[in-house]
Amino acid sequence: MFELAIKKLKEAQKIVFVTGAGISQESGIPTFRGKDGLWRNYDAMKLATIDAFYENPKLVWEWYNERRKNIFSAKPNLGHKAIAELENFVKVVILTQNIDGLHQRAGSTKVLELHGSIIEIKCTVCKFKNKILTEFTNIPPLCKCGNILRPNVVWFGEPLPQDTWQEAMIHSSNCDIMIIVGTSLVVSPANTLPLYAKQNNAFLIELNPEETMMSSDMDLSVRSTSVIALPQLLSIFK
Template sequence: MRIVVLTGAGISAESGLRTFRAEDGLWEDHRIEDVATPEAFIRDPALVHRFYNARRAATAQAEPNAAHRALADLAARHELTLVTQNVDDLHERGGSSNVIHMHGELASSLCASCGHRWPSPMETDRKTLCPACGTAAARPDIVWFGEMPYHMEQIWEAIQQAEIFAAIGTSGQVYPAAGFGHQARRSGAHCVELNLDRSAVSRDFHEHLIGPATQIVPEWVGRLG
Protein backbone atom coordinates (compact mmCIF):
# COMPACT_ATOMS: atom_id res chain seq x y z
CA MET A 1 0.00 0.00 0.00
CA ARG A 2 1.33 3.45 -0.91
CA ILE A 3 1.22 5.72 2.14
CA VAL A 4 2.41 9.28 2.63
CA VAL A 5 2.80 10.52 6.20
CA LEU A 6 3.39 14.15 7.13
CA THR A 7 4.60 14.82 10.67
CA GLY A 8 4.77 18.09 12.56
CA ALA A 9 5.95 19.32 15.92
CA GLY A 10 3.27 17.41 17.80
CA ILE A 11 5.00 14.08 17.25
CA SER A 12 8.21 15.30 18.90
CA ALA A 13 6.50 17.24 21.69
CA GLU A 14 6.09 14.03 23.68
CA SER A 15 9.85 13.60 23.49
CA GLY A 16 10.25 16.93 25.27
CA LEU A 17 10.78 19.25 22.29
CA ARG A 18 8.55 22.31 22.40
CA THR A 19 6.22 22.86 19.48
CA PHE A 20 7.01 25.57 16.97
CA ARG A 21 3.77 27.48 17.51
CA ALA A 22 3.35 27.87 21.26
CA GLU A 23 0.20 29.51 22.60
CA ASP A 24 2.14 32.65 23.53
CA GLY A 25 3.42 33.00 19.98
CA LEU A 26 7.01 32.39 21.05
CA TRP A 27 9.42 29.60 20.19
CA GLU A 28 11.64 28.81 23.15
CA ASP A 29 10.99 32.35 24.46
CA HIS A 30 11.96 34.04 21.18
CA ARG A 31 9.83 35.76 18.59
CA ILE A 32 9.80 33.79 15.34
CA GLU A 33 10.77 36.98 13.50
CA ASP A 34 13.98 37.19 15.54
CA VAL A 35 15.31 33.68 14.94
CA ALA A 36 13.60 32.10 11.92
CA THR A 37 13.82 34.53 9.00
CA PRO A 38 16.61 35.50 6.60
CA GLU A 39 16.24 39.07 7.84
CA ALA A 40 16.84 37.96 11.42
CA PHE A 41 20.08 36.26 10.39
CA ILE A 42 21.29 39.41 8.63
CA ARG A 43 20.28 41.57 11.58
CA ASP A 44 21.70 39.45 14.41
CA PRO A 45 23.54 36.32 13.23
CA ALA A 46 25.03 35.73 16.68
CA LEU A 47 21.56 35.39 18.21
CA VAL A 48 20.43 33.01 15.46
CA HIS A 49 23.51 30.83 15.89
CA ARG A 50 22.99 30.70 19.68
CA PHE A 51 19.34 29.80 19.21
CA TYR A 52 20.04 26.86 16.92
CA ASN A 53 22.97 25.71 19.05
CA ALA A 54 20.48 25.42 21.90
CA ARG A 55 18.04 23.52 19.67
CA ARG A 56 20.77 21.01 18.77
CA ALA A 57 21.59 20.52 22.44
CA ALA A 58 17.92 19.97 23.31
CA THR A 59 17.47 17.51 20.46
CA ALA A 60 20.53 15.54 21.55
CA GLN A 61 18.92 15.08 24.98
CA ALA A 62 15.56 13.96 23.55
CA GLU A 63 14.69 10.38 22.71
CA PRO A 64 12.40 9.03 19.96
CA ASN A 65 9.03 7.95 21.26
CA ALA A 66 6.50 5.25 20.43
CA ALA A 67 5.05 7.27 17.55
CA HIS A 68 8.45 7.61 15.85
CA ARG A 69 9.09 3.89 16.27
CA ALA A 70 5.63 2.96 14.97
CA LEU A 71 6.26 4.81 11.72
CA ALA A 72 9.52 2.91 11.28
CA ASP A 73 7.52 -0.30 11.69
CA LEU A 74 5.00 0.93 9.12
CA ALA A 75 7.77 1.44 6.57
CA ALA A 76 8.80 -2.18 6.98
CA ARG A 77 5.39 -3.37 5.78
CA HIS A 78 4.23 -0.73 3.29
CA GLU A 79 5.55 1.67 0.68
CA LEU A 80 5.92 4.69 2.96
CA THR A 81 7.00 8.21 2.09
CA LEU A 82 7.74 9.97 5.37
CA VAL A 83 7.75 13.75 5.16
CA THR A 84 8.45 15.86 8.22
CA GLN A 85 8.25 19.55 9.01
CA ASN A 86 10.52 18.88 11.98
CA VAL A 87 14.20 19.70 11.96
CA ASP A 88 15.17 17.14 14.63
CA ASP A 89 16.52 13.65 13.92
CA LEU A 90 14.08 11.66 16.09
CA HIS A 91 12.57 9.85 13.10
CA GLU A 92 15.99 8.58 12.08
CA ARG A 93 16.90 7.58 15.62
CA GLY A 94 13.51 5.88 15.88
CA GLY A 95 14.44 3.59 13.00
CA SER A 96 13.21 5.43 9.89
CA SER A 97 15.37 5.93 6.83
CA ASN A 98 15.01 8.20 3.79
CA VAL A 99 13.10 10.82 5.80
CA ILE A 100 12.21 13.90 3.74
CA HIS A 101 12.98 16.99 5.84
CA MET A 102 11.06 19.68 4.00
CA HIS A 103 12.13 22.40 6.46
CA GLY A 104 15.78 21.38 6.74
CA GLU A 105 17.76 19.74 9.53
CA LEU A 106 19.55 20.86 12.67
CA ALA A 107 22.24 18.30 11.85
CA SER A 108 23.21 20.20 8.69
CA SER A 109 24.94 23.52 8.06
CA LEU A 110 24.58 25.57 4.89
CA CYS A 111 27.01 28.05 3.38
CA ALA A 112 25.18 31.29 2.62
CA SER A 113 27.92 32.12 0.11
CA CYS A 114 28.39 29.02 -2.08
CA GLY A 115 25.43 26.80 -1.05
CA HIS A 116 27.55 23.90 0.22
CA ARG A 117 26.02 21.67 2.92
CA TRP A 118 27.93 19.68 5.54
CA PRO A 119 27.26 17.89 8.85
CA SER A 120 26.87 20.59 11.44
CA PRO A 121 28.95 20.68 14.60
CA MET A 122 26.94 21.02 17.79
CA GLU A 123 27.87 24.70 17.99
CA THR A 124 28.36 27.21 15.19
CA ASP A 125 28.99 30.95 15.21
CA ARG A 126 29.77 33.85 12.89
CA LYS A 127 33.34 32.58 12.45
CA THR A 128 32.41 29.04 11.36
CA LEU A 129 34.04 28.41 7.99
CA CYS A 130 32.51 26.63 5.03
CA PRO A 131 34.69 23.55 4.30
CA ALA A 132 34.14 24.02 0.56
CA CYS A 133 34.89 27.70 -0.06
CA GLY A 134 36.49 28.77 3.23
CA THR A 135 34.09 31.66 3.73
CA ALA A 136 32.78 32.49 7.20
CA ALA A 137 29.20 32.26 5.95
CA ALA A 138 27.78 29.26 7.79
CA ARG A 139 24.09 29.29 8.69
CA PRO A 140 21.70 26.61 9.92
CA ASP A 141 20.39 24.48 7.04
CA ILE A 142 16.85 25.40 8.05
CA VAL A 143 14.05 26.65 5.80
CA TRP A 144 13.07 29.96 7.35
CA PHE A 145 9.92 31.97 6.77
CA GLY A 146 10.07 33.46 3.30
CA GLU A 147 12.17 30.58 1.91
CA MET A 148 11.10 27.68 -0.29
CA PRO A 149 10.73 24.27 1.43
CA TYR A 150 12.98 21.48 0.22
CA HIS A 151 12.05 18.49 -1.98
CA MET A 152 8.64 19.84 -3.03
CA GLU A 153 8.57 18.10 -6.43
CA GLN A 154 9.26 14.73 -4.81
CA ILE A 155 6.61 15.35 -2.14
CA TRP A 156 3.86 16.37 -4.57
CA GLU A 157 4.56 13.34 -6.75
CA ALA A 158 4.26 11.00 -3.76
CA ILE A 159 1.02 12.66 -2.62
CA GLN A 160 -0.56 12.30 -6.04
CA GLN A 161 0.18 8.56 -6.02
CA ALA A 162 -0.78 7.87 -2.39
CA GLU A 163 -3.58 5.53 -1.38
CA ILE A 164 -3.45 6.83 2.21
CA PHE A 165 -2.32 10.25 3.40
CA ALA A 166 -1.85 10.89 7.12
CA ALA A 167 -0.97 14.12 8.92
CA ILE A 168 0.38 13.63 12.44
CA GLY A 169 0.86 16.40 14.99
CA THR A 170 0.47 19.30 12.57
CA SER A 171 -1.30 22.61 13.10
CA GLY A 172 -2.51 22.99 9.53
CA GLN A 173 -1.35 26.62 9.58
CA VAL A 174 1.93 26.49 7.68
CA TYR A 175 1.80 26.26 3.89
CA PRO A 176 2.53 24.50 1.64
CA ALA A 177 2.31 21.55 4.07
CA ALA A 178 -1.18 22.62 5.18
CA GLY A 179 -2.37 22.01 1.61
CA PHE A 180 -1.12 18.43 1.36
CA GLY A 181 -4.35 16.91 2.69
CA HIS A 182 -6.47 18.79 0.17
CA GLN A 183 -4.28 17.65 -2.72
CA ALA A 184 -4.16 14.07 -1.47
CA ARG A 185 -7.95 13.93 -1.17
CA ARG A 186 -8.38 15.34 -4.68
CA SER A 187 -5.99 12.66 -5.93
CA GLY A 188 -8.10 9.89 -4.39
CA ALA A 189 -6.25 9.11 -1.17
CA HIS A 190 -7.99 8.27 2.09
CA CYS A 191 -6.91 11.08 4.40
CA VAL A 192 -6.39 10.65 8.13
CA GLU A 193 -5.60 13.32 10.70
CA LEU A 194 -3.91 12.25 13.95
CA ASN A 195 -3.64 15.09 16.41
CA LEU A 196 -4.43 16.36 19.90
CA ASP A 197 -7.19 18.49 18.37
CA ARG A 198 -8.61 19.05 14.93
CA SER A 199 -6.32 21.22 12.86
CA ALA A 200 -7.11 24.33 10.86
CA VAL A 201 -7.55 22.13 7.76
CA SER A 202 -9.45 19.22 9.34
CA ARG A 203 -12.15 19.50 6.64
CA ASP A 204 -9.67 17.97 4.18
CA PHE A 205 -9.59 14.66 6.06
CA HIS A 206 -11.98 11.70 5.99
CA GLU A 207 -10.95 10.42 9.40
CA HIS A 208 -9.87 12.08 12.64
CA LEU A 209 -7.99 10.31 15.43
CA ILE A 210 -7.69 12.56 18.47
CA GLY A 211 -5.19 11.99 21.26
CA PRO A 212 -1.48 11.89 22.11
CA ALA A 213 0.69 10.72 19.23
CA THR A 214 2.35 8.06 21.39
CA GLN A 215 -1.05 6.40 21.77
CA ILE A 216 -2.94 6.96 18.54
CA VAL A 217 -0.09 6.50 16.05
CA PRO A 218 0.87 2.98 17.19
CA GLU A 219 -2.84 2.05 17.29
CA TRP A 220 -3.38 3.37 13.75
CA VAL A 221 -0.29 1.61 12.43
CA GLY A 222 -1.45 -1.62 14.06
CA ARG A 223 -4.80 -1.39 12.27
CA LEU A 224 -3.13 -1.00 8.90
CA GLY A 225 -1.39 -4.33 9.36
Protein backbone atom coordinates in the same frame (compact mmCIF):
# COMPACT_ATOMS: atom_id res chain seq x y z
CA MET B 1 -15.88 5.47 9.61
CA PHE B 2 -13.42 3.58 11.82
CA GLU B 3 -14.35 0.33 10.09
CA LEU B 4 -13.83 1.95 6.70
CA ALA B 5 -10.47 3.34 7.82
CA ILE B 6 -9.35 -0.10 9.00
CA LYS B 7 -10.38 -1.59 5.67
CA LYS B 8 -8.51 1.12 3.76
CA LEU B 9 -5.40 0.65 5.89
CA LYS B 10 -5.31 -3.11 5.36
CA GLU B 11 -5.72 -2.69 1.60
CA ALA B 12 -3.18 0.14 1.27
CA GLN B 13 -0.09 -0.32 -0.86
CA LYS B 14 1.46 3.02 0.09
CA ILE B 15 0.93 5.26 3.11
CA VAL B 16 2.31 8.80 3.25
CA PHE B 17 2.72 10.53 6.59
CA VAL B 18 2.82 14.30 6.90
CA THR B 19 4.28 15.11 10.31
CA GLY B 20 4.74 18.32 12.25
CA ALA B 21 5.97 19.66 15.57
CA GLY B 22 3.30 17.84 17.57
CA ILE B 23 4.90 14.42 17.19
CA SER B 24 8.29 15.75 18.31
CA GLN B 25 6.77 17.71 21.19
CA GLU B 26 5.98 14.35 22.76
CA SER B 27 9.72 13.70 22.80
CA GLY B 28 10.26 16.92 24.72
CA ILE B 29 11.09 19.21 21.80
CA PRO B 30 9.29 22.58 22.14
CA THR B 31 7.03 23.79 19.35
CA PHE B 32 7.24 27.21 17.71
CA ARG B 33 3.77 28.22 18.80
CA GLY B 34 2.30 28.64 22.26
CA LYS B 35 4.19 29.13 25.50
CA ASP B 36 7.05 26.90 24.31
CA GLY B 37 7.59 29.17 21.33
CA LEU B 38 9.58 31.71 23.32
CA TRP B 39 13.30 31.76 23.92
CA ARG B 40 15.08 34.30 26.08
CA ASN B 41 12.13 36.68 25.64
CA TYR B 42 12.45 36.48 21.84
CA ASP B 43 9.67 35.37 19.54
CA ALA B 44 10.97 32.21 17.86
CA MET B 45 8.89 32.86 14.78
CA LYS B 46 10.69 36.18 14.36
CA LEU B 47 14.11 34.69 14.99
CA ALA B 48 13.63 32.11 12.24
CA THR B 49 13.97 34.54 9.35
CA ILE B 50 16.82 35.55 7.08
CA ASP B 51 16.40 39.18 8.17
CA ALA B 52 16.86 38.23 11.83
CA PHE B 53 19.93 36.21 10.90
CA TYR B 54 21.65 39.04 9.07
CA GLU B 55 20.66 41.50 11.78
CA ASN B 56 22.11 39.38 14.58
CA PRO B 57 23.70 36.12 13.32
CA LYS B 58 25.32 35.44 16.70
CA LEU B 59 21.94 35.46 18.47
CA VAL B 60 20.35 33.17 15.89
CA TRP B 61 23.29 30.77 16.02
CA GLU B 62 23.11 30.66 19.84
CA TRP B 63 19.40 29.88 19.57
CA TYR B 64 20.01 27.04 17.11
CA ASN B 65 22.87 25.67 19.21
CA GLU B 66 20.51 25.47 22.16
CA ARG B 67 17.78 23.89 20.05
CA ARG B 68 20.25 21.33 18.70
CA LYS B 69 21.37 20.33 22.21
CA ASN B 70 17.72 19.86 23.17
CA ILE B 71 17.09 17.75 20.06
CA PHE B 72 20.17 15.56 20.60
CA SER B 73 19.04 14.81 24.15
CA ALA B 74 15.55 13.83 22.94
CA LYS B 75 14.66 10.30 21.89
CA PRO B 76 12.17 8.99 19.32
CA ASN B 77 8.84 8.30 21.00
CA LEU B 78 6.31 5.52 20.47
CA GLY B 79 4.77 7.48 17.61
CA HIS B 80 8.05 7.69 15.68
CA LYS B 81 8.75 4.03 16.37
CA ALA B 82 5.29 2.91 15.24
CA ILE B 83 5.72 4.68 11.89
CA ALA B 84 9.13 3.07 11.43
CA GLU B 85 7.80 -0.40 12.26
CA LEU B 86 4.95 0.08 9.80
CA GLU B 87 7.52 -0.34 7.01
CA ASN B 88 7.44 -4.07 7.76
CA PHE B 89 3.89 -4.25 6.39
CA VAL B 90 3.43 -1.51 3.77
CA LYS B 91 5.39 1.09 1.79
CA VAL B 92 5.79 4.18 3.96
CA VAL B 93 6.98 7.65 3.00
CA ILE B 94 7.34 10.46 5.56
CA LEU B 95 7.04 14.11 4.58
CA THR B 96 8.10 15.99 7.68
CA GLN B 97 8.14 19.64 8.61
CA ASN B 98 10.45 18.76 11.50
CA ILE B 99 14.19 19.37 11.36
CA ASP B 100 15.16 17.09 14.26
CA GLY B 101 15.92 13.78 12.52
CA LEU B 102 13.87 11.75 15.03
CA HIS B 103 12.11 9.78 12.28
CA GLN B 104 15.46 8.58 10.97
CA ARG B 105 16.69 7.77 14.46
CA ALA B 106 13.55 5.70 14.99
CA GLY B 107 14.42 3.61 11.94
CA SER B 108 12.34 5.12 9.13
CA THR B 109 14.13 4.80 5.80
CA LYS B 110 12.21 7.15 3.50
CA VAL B 111 12.04 10.61 5.05
CA LEU B 112 11.79 13.87 3.13
CA GLU B 113 12.76 16.84 5.30
CA LEU B 114 10.69 19.66 3.85
CA HIS B 115 12.21 22.32 6.10
CA GLY B 116 15.80 21.08 6.16
CA SER B 117 17.88 19.67 9.00
CA ILE B 118 19.23 21.29 12.14
CA ILE B 119 22.32 19.05 12.02
CA GLU B 120 23.41 20.51 8.68
CA ILE B 121 25.03 23.81 7.73
CA LYS B 122 25.40 25.69 4.48
CA CYS B 123 27.16 28.80 3.30
CA THR B 124 25.18 32.00 2.79
CA VAL B 125 27.05 32.64 -0.47
CA CYS B 126 28.81 29.62 -1.99
CA LYS B 127 27.42 26.10 -2.46
CA PHE B 128 29.18 24.56 0.56
CA LYS B 129 26.98 22.24 2.63
CA ASN B 130 27.84 19.69 5.32
CA LYS B 131 26.71 18.08 8.54
CA ILE B 132 27.67 19.72 11.83
CA LEU B 133 30.42 17.49 13.15
CA THR B 134 31.51 19.52 16.18
CA GLU B 135 30.39 22.65 18.01
CA PHE B 136 31.91 25.81 16.64
CA THR B 137 34.27 27.82 18.85
CA ASN B 138 33.55 31.06 17.02
CA ILE B 139 29.95 32.23 16.58
CA PRO B 140 28.84 32.84 13.91
CA PRO B 141 31.06 30.30 12.09
CA LEU B 142 32.63 31.20 8.76
CA CYS B 143 32.88 29.20 5.56
CA LYS B 144 36.22 28.54 3.87
CA CYS B 145 35.18 31.22 1.37
CA GLY B 146 35.05 33.72 4.23
CA ASN B 147 31.30 34.21 4.36
CA ILE B 148 28.94 33.31 7.21
CA LEU B 149 27.62 29.77 7.61
CA ARG B 150 23.96 29.25 8.55
CA PRO B 151 21.85 26.30 9.68
CA ASN B 152 20.55 24.39 6.66
CA VAL B 153 16.91 24.95 7.56
CA VAL B 154 14.07 26.71 5.78
CA TRP B 155 13.20 29.96 7.51
CA PHE B 156 9.90 31.81 7.30
CA GLY B 157 9.61 33.51 3.93
CA GLU B 158 12.10 31.17 2.21
CA PRO B 159 11.16 28.62 -0.47
CA LEU B 160 11.40 24.91 0.20
CA PRO B 161 14.20 22.96 -1.54
CA GLN B 162 12.61 22.42 -4.94
CA ASP B 163 13.84 18.86 -5.50
CA THR B 164 12.48 17.80 -2.11
CA TRP B 165 9.19 19.60 -2.69
CA GLN B 166 8.71 18.09 -6.14
CA GLU B 167 9.26 14.60 -4.74
CA ALA B 168 6.86 15.32 -1.87
CA MET B 169 4.12 16.34 -4.31
CA ILE B 170 4.65 13.16 -6.32
CA HIS B 171 4.37 10.94 -3.25
CA SER B 172 1.28 12.82 -2.09
CA SER B 173 -0.34 12.37 -5.47
CA ASN B 174 0.12 8.59 -5.67
CA CYS B 175 -0.51 7.34 -2.14
CA ASP B 176 -3.49 5.27 -1.00
CA ILE B 177 -3.63 6.83 2.46
CA MET B 178 -2.24 10.04 3.88
CA ILE B 179 -1.95 10.34 7.66
CA ILE B 180 -1.40 13.86 8.99
CA VAL B 181 0.21 13.80 12.44
CA GLY B 182 0.88 16.65 14.85
CA THR B 183 0.65 19.57 12.47
CA SER B 184 -1.78 22.47 12.53
CA LEU B 185 -1.55 22.72 8.73
CA VAL B 186 -1.13 26.50 8.79
CA VAL B 187 2.34 26.63 7.21
CA SER B 188 2.43 26.87 3.44
CA PRO B 189 3.17 25.10 1.14
CA ALA B 190 3.29 21.95 3.30
CA ASN B 191 -0.40 22.42 4.10
CA THR B 192 -1.25 21.80 0.44
CA LEU B 193 0.03 18.20 0.49
CA PRO B 194 -3.31 16.76 1.69
CA LEU B 195 -4.95 18.45 -1.30
CA TYR B 196 -2.68 16.58 -3.72
CA ALA B 197 -3.57 13.33 -1.97
CA LYS B 198 -7.29 14.13 -1.99
CA GLN B 199 -7.20 14.81 -5.72
CA ASN B 200 -5.94 11.26 -6.15
CA ASN B 201 -8.79 9.91 -4.00
CA ALA B 202 -6.48 9.01 -1.14
CA PHE B 203 -8.07 8.40 2.25
CA LEU B 204 -7.09 11.21 4.64
CA ILE B 205 -6.60 10.56 8.35
CA GLU B 206 -5.72 13.28 10.84
CA LEU B 207 -4.19 12.52 14.24
CA ASN B 208 -4.19 15.61 16.42
CA PRO B 209 -5.43 16.38 19.95
CA GLU B 210 -6.95 19.60 18.63
CA GLU B 211 -9.06 20.50 15.62
CA THR B 212 -7.16 22.09 12.74
CA MET B 213 -8.19 24.36 9.91
CA MET B 214 -8.39 21.32 7.60
CA SER B 215 -10.15 18.88 9.92
CA SER B 216 -13.36 19.18 7.93
CA ASP B 217 -11.52 18.02 4.79
CA MET B 218 -10.38 14.78 6.42
CA ASP B 219 -12.07 11.42 5.96
CA LEU B 220 -11.28 10.64 9.57
CA SER B 221 -10.08 12.94 12.38
CA VAL B 222 -8.80 11.29 15.54
CA ARG B 223 -8.46 13.54 18.59
CA SER B 224 -5.49 11.83 20.17
CA THR B 225 -1.74 12.13 20.54
CA SER B 226 0.66 10.29 18.26
CA VAL B 227 2.14 8.19 21.07
CA ILE B 228 -1.31 6.76 21.72
CA ALA B 229 -2.88 6.65 18.26
CA LEU B 230 0.05 5.46 16.12
CA PRO B 231 0.80 2.25 18.08
CA GLN B 232 -2.93 1.50 17.87
CA LEU B 233 -2.79 2.04 14.11
CA LEU B 234 0.22 -0.27 13.87
CA SER B 235 -1.68 -3.00 15.73
CA ILE B 236 -4.12 -3.21 12.80
CA PHE B 237 -1.36 -4.74 10.68
CA LYS B 238 -0.21 -7.31 13.23
